[in-house]
Amino acid sequence: MIENRPVLAFLTHLVLIVGVVIVVFPVYLAFVASTHGSGDFMRGLVPLLPGPHLIENYSFMLNEGISSAGAPPLWIMLLNSLVMAISIAVGKIIISILSAYAIVFFRFPFRMVAFWIIFITLMLPVEVRIIPTFKVVADLGMLNSYPGLIIPLIASATATFLFRQFFLTVPDELMEAARVDGAGAMKFFRDILLPLSRTNIAALFVILFIYGWVQYLWPLLVTTDSRYYTIVMGIKRLAATADSEPQWNFVMAAVMLAMLPPVLVVIFMQRLFVKGLVETEK
Amino acid sequence: MQAKRTTFPNKFLPYWLLVPQLAVTLIFFIWPAVQALKSSFEREDPFGFKTTFVWFENYRRLLIDPMYVGSLGKTAVFAFSVTALSMSLSLILAVAVNRVLRSNRAYTTLLVWPYAVAPVVVGILWWFMFNPTIGIAPYLLRGMGIDWNHRVDGNQAMIFVVMAASWKQISYNFLFFVAGLQSVPQSQIEAAAIDGAGPFKRFWTIVFPLLAPTTFFLLIVNINYAMFDTFGIIDATTQGGPAQATNILVYKVYTDGFLGLNIGSSSAQSVILMIIVIALTAIQFRYVERRIQY
Amino acid sequence: MATINIVDLQKNYGPVPAVKGINLSVEDGELIVLVGPSGCGKSTLLRMVAGLESVTSGRIEIAGRDVVKAEPAERDIAMVFQNYALYPHMTVRGNLEYGLKNRGTPRAEIDRRVQEAADILEIGPLLDRKPRQLSGGQRQRVAMGRAIVREPAAFLFDEPLSNLDAKLRVQMRVEIRKLQRRLKTTSLYVTHDQLEAMTLADRLVVMNGGLVEQIGTPTDVYDRPATLFVAGFIGSPPMNLVPLSAFSGADFSALPPNTDIVGIRPDALLLERPEGPSVMIEAIAELLEPIGGESHLHVKLTGSNQSMVLSIQGRPHVDEGAALTIFARPADLHPFNSATGRRTDDPATA
Numbered sequence: 001m002i003e004n005r006p007v008l009a010f011l012t013h014l015v016l017i018v019g020v021v022i023v024v025f026p027v028y029l030a031f032v033a034s035t036h037g038s039g040d041f042m043r044g045l046v047p048l049l050p051g052p053h054l055i056e057n058y059s060f061m062l063n064e065g066i067s068s069a070g071a072p073p074l075w076i077m078l079l080n081s082l083v084m085a086i087s088i089a090v091g092k093i094i095i096s097i098l099s100a101y102a103i104v105f106f107r108f109p110f111r112m113v114a115f116w117i118i119f120i121t122l123m124l125p126v127e128v129r130i131i132p133t134f135k136v137v138a139d140l141g142m143l144n145s146y147p148g149l150i151i152p153l154i155a156s157a158t159a160t161f162l163f164r165q166f167f168l169t170v171p172d173e174l175m176e177a178a179r180v181d182g183a184g185a186m187k188f189f190r191d192i193l194l195p196l197s198r199t200n201i202a203a204l205f206v207i208l209f210i211y212g213w214v215q216y217l218w219p220l221l222v223t224t225d226s227r228y229y230t231i232v233m234g235i236k237r238l239a240a241t242a243d244s245e246p247q248w249n250f251v252m253a254a255v256m257l258a259m260l261p262p263v264l265v266v267i268f269m270q271r272l273f274v275k276g277l278v279e280t281e282k
Numbered sequence: 283m284q285a286k287r288t289t290f291p292n293k294f295l296p297y298w299l300l301v302p303q304l305a306v307t308l309i310f311f312i313w314p315a316v317q318a319l320k321s322s323f324e325r326e327d328p329f330g331f332k333t334t335f336v337w338f339e340n341y342r343r344l345l346i347d348p349m350y351v352g353s354l355g356k357t358a359v360f361a362f363s364v365t366a367l368s369m370s371l372s373l374i375l376a377v378a379v380n381r382v383l384r385s386n387r388a389y390t391t392l393l394v395w396p397y398a399v400a401p402v403v404v405g406i407l408w409w410f411m412f413n414p415t416i417g418i419a420p421y422l423l424r425g426m427g428i429d430w431n432h433r434v435d436g437n438q439a440m441i442f443v444v445m446a447a448s449w450k451q452i453s454y455n456f457l458f459f460v461a462g463l464q465s466v467p468q469s470q471i472e473a474a475a476i477d478g479a480g481p482f483k484r485f486w487t488i489v490f491p492l493l494a495p496t497t498f499f500l501l502i503v504n505i506n507y508a509m510f511d512t513f514g515i516i517d518a519t520t521q522g523g524p525a526q527a528t529n530i531l532v533y534k535v536y537t538d539g540f541l542g543l544n545i546g547s548s549s550a551q552s553v554i555l556m557i558i559v560i561a562l563t564a565i566q567f568r569y570v571e572r573r574i575q576y
Numbered sequence: 577m578a579t580i581n582i583v584d585l586q587k588n589y590g591p592v593p594a595v596k597g598i599n600l601s602v603e604d605g606e607l608i609v610l611v612g613p614s615g616c617g618k619s620t621l622l623r624m625v626a627g628l629e630s631v632t633s634g635r636i637e638i639a640g641r642d643v644v645k646a647e648p649a650e651r652d653i654a655m656v657f658q659n660y661a662l663y664p665h666m667t668v669r670g671n672l673e674y675g676l677k678n679r680g681t682p683r684a685e686i687d688r689r690v691q692e693a694a695d696i697l698e699i700g701p702l703l704d705r706k707p708r709q710l711s712g713g714q715r716q717r718v719a720m721g722r723a724i725v726r727e728p729a730a731f732l733f734d735e736p737l738s739n740l741d742a743k744l745r746v747q748m749r750v751e752i753r754k755l756q757r758r759l760k761t762t763s764l765y766v767t768h769d770q771l772e773a774m775t776l777a778d779r780l781v782v783m784n785g786g787l788v789e790q791i792g793t794p795t796d797v798y799d800r801p802a803t804l805f806v807a808g809f810i811g812s813p814p815m816n817l818v819p820l821s822a823f824s825g826a827d828f829s830a831l832p833p834n835t836d837i838v839g840i841r842p843d844a845l846l847l848e849r850p851e852g853p854s855v856m857i858e859a860i861a862e863l864l865e866p867i868g869g870e871s872h873l874h875v876k877l878t879g880s881n882q883s884m885v886l887s888i889q890g891r892p893h894v895d896e897g898a899a900l901t902i903f904a905r906p907a908d909l910h911p912f913n914s915a916t917g918r919r920t921d922d923p924a925t926a
C-alpha cells in the first residue's frame with residue numbers, strides 16, 4: 001500500500017462487496033426460500049425476505065422427508081454423509097501416512113514402483129473409470145453398503161505426497177537419535193513422527209472431509225437402496241421431480257442442511273483449511 | 283528420488299505399510315482402468331452373450347460420431363469459459379483483498395466458503411435462481427426484454443452452466459491468487475513506484491508477470507475441474523441438454539454407459555478422458571518442478 | 577572395559593571410497609578427537625561406529641564385542657548430534673527418559689538417572705520445558721544429558737559445538753572436558769576446528785581424504801607433525817611451509833637429504849639472534865598486524881615470492897618494506913619431502 005488514494009480504496013471495497021454479494025446471494029435466496037410455506041411459490045415469484053416457517057420446514061425435512069420423491073428423511077441421509085465423509089477422511093489419512101512413511105524412511109526393492117503406482121491414482125479420478133469400478137464393486141458384493149461407498153475412494157495420491165513432503169523435512173538426526181535411543185521403526189513412527197505431523201493431519205482432515213462429503217457421482221452409482229443415500233446425492237432427487245414443480249421450500253431446507261457441515265468446517269477451521277489446500281497442491 | 287540419508291533397516295515392514303494403499307489402488311483403480319481399456323476394444327452383442335474384439339472400431343465410431351465430436355467441442359468451450367471467467371473474477375477479488383488491511387480476514391472468510399459446497403448443490407442453487415417459472419433471474423431478465431429459458435435454448439444453457447461452475451471455483455482460485463500475490467516481493471513494487479509507475483501500471487508490468495507460476499498452475503487445475511468435477515452441476519441443471527447443448531465429455535460417459543448401456547463406446551470415451559487427464563497431469567507435474575525457479 | 581577397537585574399517589559409496597582403511601585403538605576412558613577438513617571421512621567414521629552408516633569391510637569392537645552387524649541401540653553407545661536432535665514435542669524430561677523407557681528401565685531407576693544428569697548439567701529447572709523454549713547452550717546440555725542417563729560404554733560426539741556462537745563454544749568446550757573427565761566415559765569426538773581438537777583431546781586422530789594422517793597426543797601432533805598435511809592443519813596461525821629452493825643463502829645442510837620443504841611455526845621465527853646455533857633467513861617485511869598482546873608479521877623471502885608469517889610477542893617496531901634478518905633454531909625446523917608428504921627425519925618412514 002503505497003499511495004493513499006481514497007478513490008482507489010473506495011473502489012477496492014466496492015469490488016469486494018460486490019464479490020461477496022455474488023458469492024452469498026444464491027445461498028441467501030435458498031435460505032429465504034427454506035423459511036417459507038409451500039404455497040408461497042405458486043405466485044410465480046421468489047420471496048426476498050425470510051418467512052416464518054423456518055423450524056417447521058427443517059424439522060419436517062429432517063424427520064419425514066418427501067417420500068414421494070423417493071428420498072428418506074434427511075437425518076438418515078445426513079448420517080450417511082457424515083459416516084462416509086469421516087470414514088473417507090480418516091481412512092485416507094491412515095493409508096497415506098503409512099505409505100509415505102514406508103517410501104521415505106526405508107529403502108527396499110520396488111520402492112520406486114510403489115511410488116509410481118500411487119502416483120497413477122492422480123490420473124484416474126472416479127469420473128474416468130465409473131463403469132469398470134462399478135462392476136468391481138458389484139462383483140465384490142459391496143453395493144448398497146458403507147464399505148462400497150468408502151473404500152473405492154480411499155486411496156489418495158495427494159495425501160501421500162503431502163505426508164511424503166513433510167517427512168522429507170523432518171531432520172535426519174531426529175530419527176538417528178531415536179534409533180540410538182532404542183526406538184524401532186514403528187516406535188519412532190508412533191512416539192515421534194505422529195506427534196510432529198499433527199497439524200498436517202488436521203489440515204488434511206478438513207480437506208478430505210469436504211471431499212468425502214461432496215461426493216455425488218459415486219454414491220449415485222453405488223446405492224439403490226434409499227437407506228444408503230447420502231444427502232448430497234439424495235438432494236438432487238428431491239429437486240428433480242419430473243411431473244410437478246418441486247416443493248422449493250422443503251428442497252431449499254434440504255439444500256441448506258446439505259451445505260451446512262462442510263461450510264461450518266471451513267469457516268471454523270479456516271486456517272487449517274487454507275493450509276491443507278495450499279500444501280496439497282504443491 | 284529423495285530419501286532420508288539414514289533409513290531403517292527393516293526388510294519386510296515397508297511392504298506391510300504399503301499394502302493397504304497398494305491393495306485399494308490395484309483393485310479399485312488399476313484393475314478397472316485396465317478393464318476399461320480392454321472393453322474399449324470390444325463390442326458386446328445386444329443380448330450380452332458374446333463379446334468380440336473389434337480393435338479400434340469403437341474409437342473410430344466415436345471420432346466420426348457428430349454427437350461425440352460435438353461433445354468434445356462443448357467441453358472445450360465449457361472448460362475455457364469457466365477457466366477464464368472464474369480466474370478473472372478471483373484475480374480481481376484477490377487483488378482487492380490484498381489492498382485492504384483491516385477487513386482482510388472478514389472478506390476472506392466470506393469469500394472462501396463456497397469451496398465446501400458440493401457441485402450438485404451448486405447446480406440446485408443456480409437452478410433455483412434461473413428456473414424459468416419462478417427464478418428471480420429470468421424475472422429480472424424479462425424486465426430487460428430477454429426471454430430466459432435454458433431448458434429450450436442451448437446457448438443459454440451453456441451460459442448457465444458456465445456461470446454456475448465458475449461461481450463455485452471463485453473461492454479456490456481466490457485463495458491461490460492471494461497466496462501468489464503475497465509472495466511478490468514488496469521491494470520490487472516499491473522500486474517500481476519510485477520509478478514512477480502508478481498502481482495499474484505496476485500491476486500489469488510487475489505483479490502480473492510474477493504471478494505467472496500461480497496463474498499457470500491454476501489454469502491446469504481449473505481445466506481439470508471444469509472437465510471432471512462439474513458432473514454434479516450438469517446433472518442437477520441441464521442433464522446434458524437441451525439437445526446435447528451441455529453434454530460435456532464426462533457427462534456423456536455416464537449417459538452412454540449407465541443409461542445407454544453401451545459399454546464399448548463408454549469405455550472408449552473413458553480411455554480418451556484418461557489420456558486427457560494424463561496429459562494434464564503430466565503438464566502440471568513437469569511444470570511444478572520448474573515453478574521454483576523464476 | 578569400554579575400549580573401542582577399529583580394525584581396517586572401510587566405507588565405499590558405490591565405487592567411491594569415503595573411508596579407506598582406518599585402524600584405531602581407543603583406551604578405556606580416553607577422549608579421542610577425530611579432526612580434519614570437510615569431507616575427510618571423520619563423520620562417516622563416527623557414524624559407522626554408531627551404526628548409522630553401513631560398513632563396507634572391517635571390524636568395530638566396542639567393549640570387546642564386534643558390533644558391525646548390530647543396531648545402534650544394541651551397541652551400548654550414546655550420541656550427541658550437531659543439531660541436538662531433541663524431540664520437539666517432548667519436555668526436557670521426556671527427552672531424557674525416552675531412551676531408558678525404550679529399554680524397559682524401571683521407573684525408579686529412570687528418575688534417579690534423570691535427576692543425576694540434571695544435577696551434573698545444571699538443567700534441573702528446565703526439566704518441564706520444551707526444547708523450543710531453550711537457548712542453544714541449554715539445548716546442547718540437554719542433548720548431553722540424554723547421553724549421560726544411558727550410562728553407555730562410549731559417548732559419540734558429532735560436531736556438537738558447531739552451531740554455537742564463539743563465546744558459548746569456548747564455555748561448552750570446557751564443560752564437556754570436565755564432564756568427560758568426571759564420568760570417565762570413553763569418548764569419540766568429531767570436529768573440524770583444530771583448536772577445539774587440541775584442547776579437548778587425550779589423543780588426536782588427524783584425517784584427510786578418508787585416511788589417517790597422524791594419531792597422537794596434542795603435544796605430539798603439534799611438536800612433531802608426521803605429514804605436511806598435519807603440519808599445515810594444526811596450529812594457528814598455521815605453520816609456514818616453505819620449499820628449500822625459496823631460501824637464498826640460508827644454510828640448511830643439517831637437514832636430512834630427502835628434504836625439499838621445511839616447516840617453521842610462526843612463533844619459532846625470531847627477530848633477534850637466539851643463544852646457541854641458529855639459521856639465518858633474509859626477508860623483507862610486508863605487513864604488520866598488531867593483535868593486542870602479540871603481532872603477526874607478514875614477510876616475503878628475499879629473492880623469491882614465498883611469504884611467511886611470524887608471530888611475535890608484544891609490538892615490535894618494524895617498518896613495512898624494511899629488510900630483515902630472521903632467525904630460527906634448528907630444533908624448530910620440521911623437514912618434509914613434498915613427494916611423500918612425510919617427515920624426513922622420522923627413522924620409521926623417511
